[in-house]
Amino acid sequence: MDITQSQEGDKLVVSVSGRLNTGTAPQLDTELSTVVNEQDALVLDFSDLAYISSAGLRVILSTQKAMSRKKGSLVVRNCKPEILEVFEMTGFVDFLTIE
Amino acid sequence: MAPEIVLQFALATMLPVVATIVFFLLQRKTRFGGLGFWPQQIIIGIVFGAIAVFGTEFGINAYGATMNVRDAAPIVSGLLFGGPSGIIAGLIGGIERWFSVLWGRGEFTQVGCSVATVAVGFYAAALRKFMFDGKKPSWIMALAIGVVAEVLHLTLIFVTNMDAMKQAITVVRACTMPMLLCNGLSVMLSVVAAMLLCGESLYKAPEERAISQTVQTSMFVAVLVAFVATSAFTFVLQTSLSSQQVAELLRINIDDVRTDIEETSDANLLATTRKAAERIGSVKAAKTISLKDLAHELGVSEIDVIDETEKIVASTYADFVGYDMSSGEQSREFIPLLDGTHTEYVQDYQPMSYDQNVMRKYAGVAIEGGFVQTSYNEQEFQAQIGSQITGMTSNRHVGEGGSVIVCNAQGKVVSSLNNEADGSLQDSELGSAVKASAPNTVFKSAYEDVSVYGMYTRTEAYLIIAIIPQAEAEFSRNTAILVSSFMEILVFAALFAVIYYLIKRLVVDNIRRINSTLGEITAGDLEASVDVRSNEEFASLSDDINETVAALKRAIAETAARIDAELVYARTIQRSALPMVFQTYPPHYDYQIYASMDAAKEVGGDFYDLYLLDDDHLVFLIADVSGKGIPAAMFMMQAKTILKSLAEAGLEPNEVLMHANDELCANNEAEMFVTVWMGILDLRTGDVRFVNAGHNPPVIAHAGEKFSFHVVRPNLVLAGMEGIPYKQHELKLLPGDTIFLYTDGVTEATDLNDELFGEDRLLASLDARESQSVESICRGVHGDVEAFVGEAPQFDDITVLALRYVGRKDNDEA
Numbered sequence: 046m047d048i049t050q051s052q053e054g055d056k057l058v059v060s061v062s063g064r065l066n067t068g069t070a071p072q073l074d075t076e077l078s079t080v081v082n083e084q085d086a087l088v089l090d091f092s093d094l095a096y097i098s099s100a101g102l103r104v105i106l107s108t109q110k111a112m113s114r115k116k117g118s119l120v121v122r123n124c125k126p127e128i129l130e131v132f133e134m135t136g137f138v139d140f141l142t143i144e
Numbered sequence: 145m146a147p148e149i150v151l152q153f154a155l156a157t158m159l160p161v162v163a164t165i166v167f168f169l170l171q172r173k174t175r176f177g178g179l180g181f182w183p184q185q186i187i188i189g190i191v192f193g194a195i196a197v198f199g200t201e202f203g204i205n206a207y208g209a210t211m212n213v214r215d216a217a218p219i220v221s222g223l224l225f226g227g228p229s230g231i232i233a234g235l236i237g238g239i240e241r242w243f244s245v246l247w248g249r250g251e252f253t254q255v256g257c258s259v260a261t262v263a264v265g266f267y268a269a270a271l272r273k274f275m276f277d278g279k280k281p282s283w284i285m286a287l288a289i290g291v292v293a294e295v296l297h298l299t300l301i302f303v304t305n306m307d308a309m310k311q312a313i314t315v316v317r318a319c320t321m322p323m324l325l326c327n328g329l330s331v332m333l334s335v336v337a338a339m340l341l342c343g344e345s346l347y348k349a350p351e352e353r354a355i356s357q358t359v360q361t362s363m364f365v366a367v368l369v370a371f372v373a374t375s376a377f378t379f380v381l382q383t384s385l386s387s388q389q390v391a392e393l394l395r396i397n398i399d400d401v402r403t404d405i406e407e408t409s410d411a412n413l414l415a416t417t418r419k420a421a422e423r424i425g426s427v428k429a430a431k432t433i434s435l436k437d438l439a440h441e442l443g444v445s446e447i448d449v450i451d452e453t454e455k456i457v458a459s460t461y462a463d464f465v466g467y468d469m470s471s472g473e474q475s476r477e478f479i480p481l482l483d484g485t486h487t488e489y490v491q492d493y494q495p496m497s498y499d500q501n502v503m504r505k506y507a508g509v510a511i512e513g514g515f516v517q518t519s520y521n522e523q524e525f526q527a528q529i530g531s532q533i534t535g536m537t538s539n540r541h542v543g544e545g546g547s548v549i550v551c552n553a554q555g556k557v558v559s560s561l562n563n564e565a566d567g568s569l570q571d572s573e574l575g576s577a578v579k580a581s582a583p584n585t586v587f588k589s590a591y592e593d594v595s596v597y598g599m600y601t602r603t604e605a606y607l608i609i610a611i612i613p614q615a616e617a618e619f620s621r622n623t624a625i626l627v628s629s630f631m632e633i634l635v636f637a638a639l640f641a642v643i644y645y646l647i648k649r650l651v652v653d654n655i656r657r658i659n660s661t662l663g664e665i666t667a668g669d670l671e672a673s674v675d676v677r678s679n680e681e682f683a684s685l686s687d688d689i690n691e692t693v694a695a696l697k698r699a700i701a702e703t704a705a706r707i708d709a710e711l712v713y714a715r716t717i718q719r720s721a722l723p724m725v726f727q728t729y730p731p732h733y734d735y736q737i738y739a740s741m742d743a744a745k746e747v748g749g750d751f752y753d754l755y756l757l758d759d760d761h762l763v764f765l766i767a768d769v770s771g772k773g774i775p776a777a778m779f780m781m782q783a784k785t786i787l788k789s790l791a792e793a794g795l796e797p798n799e800v801l802m803h804a805n806d807e808l809c810a811n812n813e814a815e816m817f818v819t820v821w822m823g824i825l826d827l828r829t830g831d832v833r834f835v836n837a838g839h840n841p842p843v844i845a846h847a848g849e850k851f852s853f854h855v856v857r858p859n860l861v862l863a864g865m866e867g868i869p870y871k872q873h874e875l876k877l878l879p880g881d882t883i884f885l886y887t888d889g890v891t892e893a894t895d896l897n898d899e900l901f902g903e904d905r906l907l908a909s910l911d912a913r914e915s916q917s918v919e920s921i922c923r924g925v926h927g928d929v930e931a932f933v934g935e936a937p938q939f940d941d942i943t944v945l946a947l948r949y950v951g952r953k954d955n956d957e958a
Contacts (some may be wrong), residue, residue, distance in 0.1 A: 067772065068941065072820035093685040099770035099819075099888070106864055135819060136860035
């Protein structure tokens with residue numbers, strides 16, 4: 046898994062590629078938990094994300110909660126069909142802003 | 145030294161430094177650095193070899209040798225750029241030196257110089273490999289390396305010229321200072337340049353120094369002190385020895401000449417006195433002879449006749465008649481002639497007793513009734529014996545370049561080596577030195593423009609001076625000091641190298657070995673053991689480290705065993721929380737159910753549940769907690785308990801999940817969540833009211849037909865967000881229908897090629913067993929998943945639940 050950050054206007058885009066599973070989720074968790082404190086607008090770009098496990102969902106869930114608490118925004122975008130399928134199956138589509 | 149020679153040497157000294165800078169820059173800034181090891185070594189070797197040749201060709205010829213700065217180039221090359229380049233440069237420089245005699249380079253040192261230059265190339269290579277491990281030496285070490293190399297070189301000149309030691313020593317003495325200085329400086333400055341180019345500081349703080357460097361520096365200081373002390377001692381010893389030898393040599397020569405002069409003059413006067421005695425005959429006859437005439441005839445100034453009363457009875461000087469011989473010290477010496485103990489006696493030229501201001505030389509011969517004495521005055525003395533003294537020392541060599549000079553009372557030189565000096569010493573430096581010093585002591589002066597040591601004495605009014613050139617006098621001392629210094633430098637250098645090598649081998653290398661093993665241990669290889677047994681200290685250190693690691697290993701194993709035991713316990717608890725008995729009592733024939741959970745770790749996060757609310761209502765659910773292990777297991781127990789208590793309170797599935805969600809959200813600091821598919825089957829009708837909280841859709845098949853997914857839009861996972869509603873759905877099972885629930889451990893089971901088991905394989909696996917029992921279906925799917933995964937590790941819990949609705953016959957009303 047690779048994580049890259051880039052600024053798009055006032056939004057910080059975090060691109061995650063590869064597989065987000067039990068092994069790699071803690072790395073994203075660490076990275077996002079610092080970012081959450083500094084940013085009001087966060088975009089997760091999953092265009093190169095091949096797989097997401099429940100551990101990855103947990104990171105997204107806690108990030109969403111943290112952003113909601115500080116009245117910031119979190120957008121998940123460019124999900125592949127199989128990732129989108131996971132979000133749909135788990136009901137995350139109701140809860141996340143997916144573009 | 146002439147300015148052009150200084151310039152020539154300075155240039156030869158600086159060339160290796162410039163080459164060092166050039167090669168360092170080439171290696172770093174250009175593609176030269178990208179060349180392989182050997183091409184680089186060869187190019188560097190050839191360039192430094194050319195510099196060595198330059199050193200030879202621009203050396204200075206002296207004493208049949210060629211003074212030069214040739215050795216610095218191979219040393220610098222070998223030390224800084226690698227052994228092979230130093231050896232190549234040494235070979236080029238040495239071979240060229242061998243043939244350079246053909247075009248006029250010094251032949252005397254041909255062998256010594258050629259061999260030395262080849263040798264220093266190997267010397268530098270060996271130092272780099274064994275002493276400095278390919279690193280740069282410190283600058284002070286570099287200076288010492290240059291100096292030791294030149295000492296080796298000059299010693300080789302001795303060794304190869306044993307049959308012409310004197311010339312060898314002259315050559316070496318002339319070469320020592322310039323060659324030691326220039327080659328030493330050249331090597332040192334090259335190292336300084338290299339250090340500066342590498343951005344290193346010339347001074348290193350203690351914590352930046354390797355042990356080997358500290359040892360080097362301390363040992364260097366100790367060796368230097370020892371060298372200076374022994375050299376100073378040798379110098380003092382040799383100086384004292386040499387000045388004693390000089391004094392001895394001068395004294396022997398002076399004594400020889402003095403004896404010659406005295407014997408000559410004694411013999412002369414005695415012969416005259418004998419003639420006088422013969423003519424006079426006896427004391428009685430003395431009165432009949434004119435002593436004045438006789439004195440004139442014999443060429444003496446005085447003739448006295450003394451009788452047995454010890455008084456002068458007749459004399460050429462009337463005043464002397466009646467003089468008592470025993471009244472003066474000089475005259476008393478003749479009295480033994482009266483008692484017959486001696487018949488002849490001769491005195492040195494000295495002041496006479498009668499008048500201390502008058503110098504006389506007396507001799508006496510016994511005659512009947514007394515004795516006769518005659519005497520020369522100054523003029524007569526010199527007239528009589530001067531001719532014999534003249535040229536007396538013309539063949540006398542003192543040492544090799546020294547001589548004896550004899551001057552008469554007027555200060556005129558009467559005898560010297562080869563009779564060259566025929567003048568006076570009156571105004572010369574030697575003359576004034578004689579005046580300024582005491583007889584029979586060594587003084588410093590100059591004679592014929594050569595610095596000399598001298599010693600003088602006086603006899604019979606003659607001044608005898610022996611001189612020896614200072615250079616000759618000090619030759620043996622200087623040679624001794626030179627040779628012993630060389631030997632000391634070589635011995636100390638060898639000692640230094642051996643001790644340094646031993647320390648490095650015994651301490652530094654061992655520390656490195658231990659460090660590298662410690663590195664392996666730190667990296668997690670607890671099986672690595674330290675085994676440095678070359679001495680007692682390291683053996684004990686090795687044992688200590690191994691024991692520590694062993695203790696650590698034991699502690700880890702014990703902890704692991706404890707955790708394992710606890711996990712086994714936790715697994716048992718978790719297992720017992722899942723229903724394992726699928727038939728109720730009294731038995732229900734209107735449905736069949738089977739489920740299983742296979743945790744990836746000892747404890748898992750998946751669970752299922754099934755229980756009858758009453759005779760007509762069966763609750764069945766499957767759930768998957770995010771995460772695994774102990775935290776997931778604990779969360780699972782909590783979720784399972786809450787769901788069951790809410791369901792048994794008679795709530796609808798959507799209400800159960802809504803309340804459970806709120807309760808689980810309340811204290812969920814770990815931010816875990818759980819997906820749940822929960823249904824309540826009405827056993828009378830086959831209606832199922834269910835809620836899907838983010839779980840995989842179930843698969844359903846009518847009797848004899850194929851399985852298909854039953855998809856509804858799922859709600860958010862449980863414990864994801866507080867206060868959200870859950871939508872309840874319905875489906876209808878016909879008798880014979882089978883519903884299969886599973887977790888993503890089934891569909892996302894992965895084989896070694898990272899391929900997922902997937903939904904299609906699940907459907908195929910189910911379809912193949914549609915007609916079998918629910919237990920067979922569950923076991924079959926699980927078996928297919930395991931077969932698919934093969935050798936790949938299981939990452940997720942695998943949980944399955946199969947329910948077949950049998951339905952009630954009309955008369956079966958419970």
